[in-house]
Amino acid sequence: xxKVEQNPLFLSMQEGKNYTIYCNxxxxxxxxxxxxxxxxxxxxxxxxLLSNGAVKQEGRLMASLDTKARLSTLHITAAVxxxxxxxxxxxxxxxxxxxxxxxxGGTRVLVKP
Amino acid sequence: xxxxIQSPRHLIKEKRETATLKCYPIPRHDTVYWYQxxxxxxxxxxxxxxxxxxxxKGSIPDRFSAQQFSDYHSELNMSSLELGDSALYFCASSSxxxxxxxxxxxxxFGPGTRLTVT
Numbered sequence: 707x708x709k710v711e712q713n714p715l716f717l718s719m720q721e722g723k724n725y726t727i728y729c730n731x732x733x734x735x736x737x738x739x740x741x742x743x744x745x746x747x748x749x750x751x752x753x754x755l756l757s758n759g760a761v762k763q764e765g766r767l768m769a770s771l772d773t774k775a776r777l778s779t780l781h782i783t784a785a786v787x788x789x790x791x792x793x794x795x796x797x798x799x800x801x802x803x804x805x806x807x808x809x810x811g812g813t814r815v816l817v818k819p
Numbered sequence: 820x821x822x823x824i825q826s827p828r829h830l831i832k833e834k835r836e837t838a839t840l841k842c843y844p845i846p847r848h849d850t851v852y853w854y855q856x857x858x859x860x861x862x863x864x865x866x867x868x869x870x871x872x873x874x875x876k877g878s879i880p881d882r883f884s885a886q887q888f889s890d891y892h893s894e895l896n897m898s899s900l901e902l903g904d905s906a907l908y909f910c911a912s913s914s915x916x917x918x919x920x921x922x923x924x925x926x927x928f929g930p931g932t933r934l935t936v937t
Binding site for chain 1: 850852854861862863864867869874875877907909911913915924925926927928929930931933
């Protein structure tokens, strides 16, 4: 059974500083997603990572994937208040497993002035 | 671009009542997934359909059933509702045809239906 673990579960950030969220998973992955969720809202897709060594960047967020280590990271550069949200990674187990997603527990991010 | 549509967006029901949630996938998507997200929790996979057939089943209670129709929309039927069923229910859709695009298999989420059971 696939296990997906995120850490930390809660991250209090200071504006202007850099932080990293880690996502470890236990079996091979077909695709890895990062989502942002504001309280009570839907899941906003941030990145989809397909292959080993993939790196994607959008604004202050950068995601990378190491399939050999079964690790993805979400790096936040120079945090700002509007990045406060909960961030989830999710692993797609592949076609043989019906492409269902298994989510990490989420990282609740609070950026303080 | 067209997105996944879910209705209703909010639903309030009493214990032991029934509820039906609807999902309209992105046009030309043939696969639908349902996820449940309880308060403060991560989304959990419930069930999926490919070409109108159930393709996978997760932690879905026996009180729940779902189907995918000929137009590819899907409905999640929930009976004998319990307080613990209060959650956000997300639908996602994808296209399974990997021959078309590298985006085949990529899931796109709808806005969710917030179900409150009182």
